[in-house]
Structure formats: structure tokens, C-alpha cells
Amino acid sequence: MDESALKFAERLVPPSYVSQGGEAMRARRSKVRQLLEQRKCPKEGWDDLTIELLLNDLASMDSNNFSHNCGVGEREGRVYSELVRRRHYRLAHGVGRSGDLAENQPKAAGSSLMYTLTNAIVLDLIRHMGVQKAASCLVVPMATGMSLTLCLLTLRQTRPQAKFVLWPRIDQKSCFKSIITAGFIPEIIENTLEAGGELRTDLAELERRVEKLGAENIAAIMTTTSCFAPRGIDRLEEVAGVCERRNIPHIINNAYGLQSSKCLHHIQQAARVGRVDAFVQSTDKNLMVPVGGSIVAGFDAKFIAQVGKTYPGRASNSPILDVFITLLSMGTEGYAKLSAQRKELKVHMTEGLQEVAHKHGLQVIESKNNPISVALTLPHGASDHNLTQLGSMLFRRGVSGTRVITATDNKTIAGHQFIGWGSHCNNYPYPYLTAAAGIGMENEDVKLFLERLGKCLGKTVVEGKLAQGGKEKEERGKEKKDIGKEEEKENCFSEEEEKENGFSEEEEKENGFSEEEEGRK
Secondary structure, eight states: OOHHHHHHHTTTSOHHHHHHHHHHHHHHHHHHHHHHHHOSOOSSOOOHHHHHHHHHHHHHTBGGGOTTOOOOSSOSOOOSOHHHHHHTTTOOSOBSBTTBTTOOOTTBHHHHHHHHHHHHHHHHHHHHHTOTTOOEEEEESSOHHHHHHHHHHHHHHHOTTOOEEEEEOOOOHHHHHHHHHTTOEEEEEOOEEOTTSOEEOOHHHHHHHHHHHOGGGEEEEEEESSOOTTBOOOOHHHHHHHHHHHTOOEEEEOTTTTTOHHHHHHHHHHHHHSOOOEEEEEHHHHHOOOSSOEEEEESOHHHHHHHHHHSOSOBOSHHHHHHHHHHHHHHHHHHHHHHHHHHHHHHHHHHHHHHHHHHHTOOBOOOTTOSSEEEEEOOTTSOHHHHHHHHHHHHHTTOOSOEEEOSOOOEEETTEEETTTTTTSSOOSSOEEEEEOOTTOOHHHHHHHHHHHHHHHHHHHHTTTTOOSTTHHHHHHHHHHHSOHHHHHHHSOOHHHHHHTTOOHHHHHHTTOSHHHHHHO
16 A cells, blocks of 8 residues: 555544554565665565565566556466466566566566566675675576586687687586587596595696697686585686686686685685686575576676576576575575574584594595585495495485495596596595585484484494405304494484384385395395
8 A cells, every 4th residue: 555545544444553554564665665776685584575565566567467458479478377376476477588688578577677686686695695896697597507508608609719618527417518518528627636535626737738728729617616525616716817817718616605605705716816707506505495596696797798698588587586585585694694504514514424433433534625515434345335325225214415425436428438426536545425514404404414324334334234245244243243232222223213214124125235135245
């Protein structure tokens, strides 16, 4: 209601009641006005009613929701299902136009305004989290890999002769496939193994490859921040310096690094001392929304605008709407709090894994340049099958997100063979398990993970599943006799826990954990 409507309402309800309700309405409208005026993410999150008020106002500005609308085109925002209509808050036109992701639509003033505001508040969040010099960003309705491809295709327009993308190895398919999909030839730069077991960028080899190929033939160097331990953040500052000196574009895969102040600090420093054309991050990994979107940000607003112009056709507004609602609900203070909590839980997880490692004769790999992921060594002599069964055991007990790396798995992607796939290098010295402290994780998650990991390790040791050689059954029997009832109870699941967590005899047999099957293997 506007002010005149409230005056009429006073004829129907006592004026004091209307005045009180009117104040509440004006407070919500004031937040909307402030958002439109300042174009910044609110410091404190909004309540759901205020967000829905804004969304309803935006939807009412789109032509498909006009009460007098008479659509005679092929795309008029028609939605058959009322459930779908409500799911999208009646915003059915998407964003952008055929030639530009960021272009406004004459039929959809509300959707266009929503997209512009989303880009503005995301940019404000990026600056708030540490990349103060970021000039522009686009929320793109594609996941990280495809958005990296979009950035590379944009570079092709200015470097048509370039064929190669230099890529310090990171064993994650989508970033590698983004290079292939964009039509470039990936030049894989193997990492160096440093003291403590961490993997870092081989700068000498990268510079040697630049000399060999010629800077003019290189479309970009693609580095990585967030990754699975024991790989650390790429040496962004040094690579950015090479890119600046040799006039080579630099794209950073920051997939889940927005939640990490350390990742963002390195991006900021790289842009300060050298060249960074764009850094790309996932919306679901960083902002806790459904999969389907990413953020392309950079320090040159013209290049980011060109990325938007490279996108063909109109785009879905579903991932954008999810981000818009989430950030209004969360606010910068809410996001900063979650980020700080994640950082604390990473420390807690690492300390807990060190205790587990000490108990089972293992060790936590020192990855001081990886602020999110941590790796725990596994018994070196165990077979690959038994090692991967540990990952299966954890997953069946409700622990998701861990990865067991044996360093002997080979994989071929688009004709390129990777030795030791998953370990980011050809010959990592020992197998390991990784886990990550991601945003939104809670203390109970860490507690349960450490508890279940310890018990799964205890179970595999007791039953000989991580033993080696032909004496496996003999060693298993010996260990069973040597371990007292109290220690076995401490290290393994109780009968109730076995039942609760899916340790039925049928499942054990089905998944290769029966004594008969173990003996055959």
C-alpha cells in the first residue's frame, strides 16, 4: 500500500493500528530504496518477507505479469505450471538478450533490474572479502568449467593466432576440459614436490614453456587457487608477473576460493604486481545455492563486459535469482561469519586428523598453502582395492566429500594421459585421503567425520583390510587375537552402530567385505 491507501485504511481500522502497520511497511520499503541507491550487499541480512516484497515488485515490472498484457511473440514468459511459476517468483523472461548477457530486456524491466542488482551486490561481497580492486563481475548461469570456457573464447577474439593454454596441473576434469572445449591445446605443467609433501607451481618449467611456444601463441595461462590437498595454491603473484612481462592473459580458476581470505589475498596481490584478466568461482560451492551458476570477476571492467557479450542468447535467471535471494538473506556480516567459522573448523579438522593419524601410525600431509583441504596418508603397502574400499566404507556411513587417492590410477582425457590421476602429479610417494572444510560446515560435521573415520580405520586394521601380501588372512587372525576387547570396542563400531550405519552382513558381502571374498582377493 502507498500512503494514500493507508489513509483510506484508517476508515476501516483504528488509525493507531494502521499507523503501526504503516511504519513496518515503510521500514521494509526503506531497505529496498537503500539497495537501489547504494547497490551494495546489505550489511545485515533481510527477513524473508522483505525479500519476497522486493521479488513481487520486480515480477510486476515484467510484461508477462501485466494485467493488460497481450503477448503475440514466440517468447512471452508463458509458464504452464503454477508450481514452476511460484518457484521462479513469476520471473520467467531470463536475463540478457541474444547479443549480451548483461543487456536489458524491454519486456522484462524487473528481471533486468534483478540481474543488475545481483552483479552489484556480488561485486560488493568480493571487495568486502578482500579483493578491493575488483572492477566488475558477472553472475553467469553456467557452472565454473563452462564459464572458464567462456573466458577463453573471449580471449580468442583478441588473440586469434594463439593455440595453447598453459595449465599447471590440477587433477579436476572440468577445468582441463574447459580448455579443450574452447578449442585450445593444453600445455600441462607438472607440479613440483616440496618438503612436507605439498605440490606447488613449477615456475621454471612454465617460463621454459613460454619461451618454447612463443608468448604470441599462448592464449592464456590458467592457474588455480582452491584445490584438493596436498596441492597448494598456485604461485599467482609470480605467474601474474610472467603474464605482465610477456603480455599473456591470465585466468584464475578460483572454484571454491571465494570463501577463503587466503585465496582472495593471493588474487589481490597477483593483480597488484602483475596481470590477472579474470578469476572464476562457483556459486554453489561458495554461496550455498543449488548447482548451476558461477561468478566471473576481474580488474578490467571492459574485459568482463566482453565476456558477457560472448555469451550466445538469452540466459536462465534461476541461478542468478538463487544468488540474489541468498545474499539479501545472508548479508555481508552473515557471509563473513560463515567464512570465519569455516576457517576455524579447518584448524579443528586438521588437529583431529593429526590425532587419528597418530593413533593409526599415519600422518597429516603438510599443505600450508591449501586453506580449505587437508590430506591424511594411508598405509603404503595396502592394495589399491583395499584403499578405495575405505572410501566406500566412509560413503556408506554417511561421510561424503572424501577422496581416496592411490597415485596409481591413470586416466586419459581428450587424448591426454595423466599418470597418477587425482594426485596432481605423476609419482606421488604415498596414497592418501582428502577432506575439505567448506563453507556451511558445522562442528558436528567435523566431529562425526573424525569419529567415523577413526572407526573405519580401526575396522580395516582389525580385519586386515589394509594389510599387504599373501599373509593377509594370517595377519588378520593374529591382530584379532592380539587386540583386547576394550581396544576393539574403542576402535570399531558397536553392534548397534554397525546396524545403524549399514554394516549388515548382506551389505558387507555385497561390497566385498566378507571373509570369503577377502580371502579370494
